[in-house]
Amino acid sequence: MTLTTAQAFTQFLGDISATEYQETSIIQARKRTVDDRLSEKFPSAADMPYSEGVLMGSAAKGTIIRPFDDIDVLAVFSNVSNAWAKYQWDSKAFIYRIRDAYSGLSIQQVGTRGQAVRVFYKTGGHVDVAPVFAAGDGVYKLPNGSGGWIDTAPGIAGQWFARRNQELGYNLAPVVRLAKSWNRAHSKRMRSFHLETVAGSAFSKIGSNYREALEKFFEWAPRHLHVNDPGGHSGDLCTYLTWSAEQSLRQSLESAAERARRARAAEADGDHAEAKRLWKIVLGDDFPAA
Missing domain, CATH: 3.30.460.90 (Beta Polymerase; domain 2)
Structure with a gap:
């Protein structure tokens, strides 16, 4: 099917x-x-x-x-x-x-x-x-x-994420899992804790349409890369990235955002084959394109 x-x-x-x-x-x-x-x-x-x-x-x-x-x-x-x-x-x-x-x-x-x-x-x-x-x-x-x-203070940071996940209708964690699949498929440029905190900081609301939410993550994440440790002790979580590594990450996010926009437009036009083809590029070879 x-x-x-x-x-x-x-x-x-x-x-x-x-x-x-x-x-x-x-x-x-x-x-x-x-x-x-x-x-x-x-x-x-x-x-x-x-x-x-x-x-x-x-x-x-x-x-x-x-x-x-x-x-x-x-x-x-x-x-x-x-x-x-x-x-x-x-x-x-x-x-x-x-x-x-x-x-x-x-x-x-x-x-x-x-x-x-x-x-x-x-x-x-x-x-x-x-x-x-x-x-x-x-x-x-x-x-x-x-x-x-x-x-x-990982427990404090974990409580912050749990609170944000609850405030966002428990839709934050699934979006983060999808974003991590993108990160894994594209050179693992972001550390896990950094990605989770960026996502938790970028959204004010998330609906049940995870294609839309993932597109917004790619669009908004560049403005939130320099986010502080919610545990209160590690400061700016972006400092592990050199200038050139940060620019590469920004370019990767922009590329993903563009493909996500095209995928959503194809889906809206009823072209699911093209939408899935584009999402497969974004999320990796395991994404079901059939």
């Missing part, structure tokens, strides 16, 4: 969204492996007890897309024995100690990327374990990658 453009969008959104099984049996299971491993290596009697793991990032916000790249877990350690004093001036030693907790595992490959320990699974994908000390009021001390520390 030939799909209309709206039907193709519905199918594609379902294809890229996490299933209930994936949310409960894969995402949560991988978080539990973090909890189990770190609870074993850092029990309550240790000098640095493991307090809890907190799912964060796209998996926590409901904006993760398939196939999964990574799952982010905040690993909170207790300062009950004043472990902070030991690592206050050397966060590298802290993060390497967490990495060493994974040594000897045959089913995983472990590395470190400065701020997190990345655990790769043989079945595919990885978990980024970000070890932190709690600083109070939802703020955590996170290694900065060069031996020092930065403040981060």
